Amino acid sequence: MTIPVSRVAAMPFFPLHEPPATGPQGQPLRRLNLNESPMPPSPGVIAAMAEAAGGAHRYPDGEAMALMQALSAKTGQPLDHLFVAAGSNELLAASAEIALDPGDGMVAPVPGFPTYAKLARQRGAVFTGVPVTAEGRLDIPAMLAAVTPQTRLMFVSSPHNPTGAVMTAAEIEALVLGLPPHVLLHFDEAYYEFGRAAGGPDALPLLARREGPWIATRTFSKAYGLAGARVGYGIAATPVLAQAIRKVRPNFSLNIMAxxxxxTALSEEAELHALLESAATEQAYLAKGITELGFTPLTGAANFVAALKPEGAGDLQGALRERGIHVSGFDLGGRAALRITLGTRADHDAVLLTLREVLTANV
Ligand SMILES: Cc1ncc(COP(=O)(O)O)c(C=O)c1O
Incomplete structure (x- = not known):
């Protein structure tokens, strides 16, 4: 039997199986490749989810008003500019759905979050990937130059995955003022809390200066440590745009436990600050350790460290994997880089020890 839509038939399939709990030699697997939080949810969050499970025979509030109101109070944004979904992945898909017909254009940075290119394929749109700079920063002039009359959607992320680069106010301003109004600007802030904690700008007042449409999205998967629960939210330029996202979102996708x-997680300010503080400490520790091993860390702020590998280092990602440590790799203008999610201090010591062993053995 064939799949009726040929562009879907042609899409590559990357199954997202959970890895085994142990590495090849039976050692505990260190999952440092998906930018998850190393900390489980707080007892308060677990208790709230467990209590909610008692009502799982009913559909959830499809408009998620309790969460919307909490987000409005937290962000200072009016309710009719907000929207929520089962993870920000679902919101990236909603943007593609409201902006792209087959044949339209999407512009996004490369390397970048893989979902952007996947969504272009899925919608039958033309994907234009704009290389980031040698330092791993978004190349705003090049991204603006890539826009054509057919472009309908641009994704940017700040802090950027996989390089960690945080856009400056001047870069956001150049993007916001230079992007023509026929393009929906999707400002992906999955690592928002880390960027702000490191002194990054508040993008919303800058985005508000844009004449054309924009939305910004955030997630509970990273700083709030709820990747497995699947909760994302966003802010739109106008109520009409926020409503468009709410129209196309799958019904009831946000479950009552999530x-x-x-x-509850949103109300636990102390837990958030503790996580951000520990992330900053661990980022500095890991960056210093790999610098001593010959890596060149990129400047950024997120729950990972991105770094160029030492010259001629070989397949470090594969070598780590063989020893039960999963990290991810990417290419930065022809130079190989690793992206290591921040874990516990024990994870970082294991990464540093293993890299030292592998690099010494390679010499
Ligand atoms: C840049 C970026 N955007 C969006 C997401 C999606 O996050 P979620 O769907 O868990 O909210 C991620 C996750 O890694 C990401 O790195």
């Missing part, structure tokens, strides 16, 4: 967990 909703309860997110509302």
């Amino acid at each position: 909703l309860a967990g997110a509302v």
Whole structure:
């Protein structure tokens, strides 16, 4: 039997199986490749989710008003500019759905979050990937130059995955003012809390200066440690745009356990600050350690460290994997780089020890 839509038939399939709990030699697997939080949810969040499970025979509130109200209070944004979904992945898809017909253009940075290119394929749109700079920063003039009359959607992320680069206010301003109004600007802030904690700008007042449409999205998967619960939210330029996202979102996709967990997590300011503080400490520790091993860390702020590998280092990602440590790799203008998610201090010591062993053995 064939799949009726040929562009879907032609899409590559990357199954997202959970890795085994142990590495090849039976050692505990260190998952440092998906930018998850190393900390489980707080007891308060777990209790709220467990209590909500008692009502799982009912559909959730499809408009998620308790979470929307908590987000409005937290962000200072009016309710009719907000929207929520089961993870920000679902919101990236919503943008593609409201902006792209087959044949339209999408512009996004490369390397970048893989979902952007996947969504272009899925919608039958033309994907234009714009290389980031040698330092791993978004190349705003090049991204603006890549826009054509057919372009309908641009994705940017700040902090950027996989390089960690945080856009400056001047870069956001140049993008916001230079992008023509026929393009929907999707400002992906999955690592928002880390960027702000490191002194990055508040993008919303800058985005508000844009004449054309924009939306910004954030997630509970990273700083709030709820990747497995699937909760994302966003802010749109206008109520009409926020409503468009709410129109196309799958009905009831945010389940009641996730909703309860997110509302509680949002109220736990102390837990968030502790996580951000520990992330900053661990980022500095890991960056210093790999610098001593000959890596060149990129400047950024997220729950990972991105770094260029030492010259001639070989397949470090594969070598780490053989020793039960999963990290991810990417190419930066022809130079190989690793992206290592921040874990516990024990994870970082294991990474540093293993890299030292592998690099010494390679010499
Ligand atoms: C840049 C970026 N955007 C979006 C997401 C999606 O996050 P989620 O769907 O868990 O909210 C991620 C996850 O890694 C990401 O790195």
